[in-house]
Amino acid sequence: MTRFLATRAGIWTGFAAAALVLFGAAPLLLSGFRLGLFAQFLCYAIVAVGIGLAWGRGGMLTLGQGVFFGMGAYLMAMHMKMADAEFRNGPGSVPDFMELAGIRELPAYWAPFSSPAFTIAAILIVPTAFAVLLGFAVFKRRVKGAYFAILSQALAGAFAILLIGQQSMGGFNGLSRFRYFFGYNLDDPVNQQMLYFIAAGVLLVVVAVALQLRRSRYGELLVAVRDAEERVRFLGYDAANIKVVAYATAALFASVAGAIFVPVVGIISPASIGIVPSIMFILGVAIGGRASLVGPVVGALAVAAAQTALSEQFPSAWTYAQGLLFIVVIALLPGGIASIAAATKRFRKEPATAEATA
């Protein structure tokens, strides 16, 4: 089956099946509330695809994807707050949370976000450009491994703390109470379903982009850099450039996911983008199987669903279950859920091959 999925026909079949589930089965079977939750999980899955690329294929343990997720989310939230304020009090008026905080003048950096086009461009460009600059600074100096992981995690922590201190960005409470998404009323169930479809569509596009990157020569080169960076450098490549591409792509995916997350969930606060959420992103990818294409998606969805289900039943048990899950996967199944098929095959074959090679 895995062999078939690697062929052209197999890829189309896989995408068709996924589209059927996402656009056909899920909206039919799930209630509006559950579909909204599923849309939220799909946002996590979009982040996971990027992590799968940067970490699974490129070896960069991106412990701070919350930064890029948060950038996309806050940029979108700023636009939605501006649009709401304009709808209530006319152009140039101050969003409601600023009024409560006593801010009378609209800060200058908020003004351009009344434009939808500017906002979308910012969501696509700002986090990507930031990742490119950061990537060059870090990878040109050959910072890698645990040092890179710690650096990116610290960045996520710093970003959350920075936002908590900004009253004009909602501070600790973040930005919430959105009414409109590009003119569509968010209370309308039809529009909520539309948001779900956007999340599902973006996930398919992001998986397709990741697939192309994996199958391209670039994808082979990325694996080469992950496994033997020095060798690649001594073949005449600048390894930093190769890593930056994967890192920036992962940042772009996370930013888009954050931008969709805001209208779906209706709130963004520093608590959703700091160190703990960043580790949650990694956890899903590790459990699903970081080196595979679909593994991160499955892992992210599974972890998010398990978290929701368990915290509904036993509110305090989730943290323990999460830790246990992580230990079990790392100890018994380092390749994640995606490697179960290969692992069982190996397990069955072992007695036979052991004799053959002896």
Added chain:
Amino acid sequence: MSTTALTCKNIEVDFDGFKAVNGVDLTLDRGEVHFLIGPNGAGKTTLVDAITGLARYTGSVTKDTAGKGAVELRGKKVHHIARAGIGRTFQTATVFENLTVAQNLDIAAGAGRSPWTLLRRRAHLPANVTAVIEQIGLHEHADTPAGILAHGQKQWLEIGMLLVGDADVLLLDEPIAGMGADERETTGRLLHDIAATRAVAVVEHDMDFMRAFASRVTVLHAGTVLAAGTVDDVSNDPRVQEVYLGTTHTESDMEPADAATA
């Protein structure tokens, strides 16, 4: 065809006061398999590190390319030196274990590829890759992951990676370490084969291998050139015998190399 490909002048590598390489002159000519030998700590690998941009040094390394003249390599980045046609291998064969032999070679052949080419799938293997797979004797293993190749095959693959990358100067660090007699023989013949149009330098400990395949030998000791010449010249040099066998007193060990032998 014996033109000079690489000229090193007065190379000094200083590790916090310890001179690992102390004023070495070396020329590598195309058409020769040039052996660098010497006891442990003589500075052989450090010299290769310096040439390829891994270790800082003083002095000068110039690469001569027909029609292009001499280019100074000192101070250039590792990947720029590699692009200039200097290829190296490592003491432990370093190949991309999760990729197939063909993928390994395709990557090695593609340092100049455009982003557009990189972002698409490989339609077919480049001609030079198929030729080199044949030359290094791995045509039956083109689709084998490099990680499960035999030790010797990995070494050949790594040499092949330098060939498809159009390296004009090959610096090989102990290419036959851990090989059996047959594999050594094959490797020796491969080296002579590829040295026909390129300069090949081999860092090696194995004296039998050196005697069988060296066109020229440079003996390093304590960071300096102790002797240089043909295999016979070097074997008959009393100082070389002293360093290798420790026959007489050791004061002369630190003497600078005799200019006449360089």
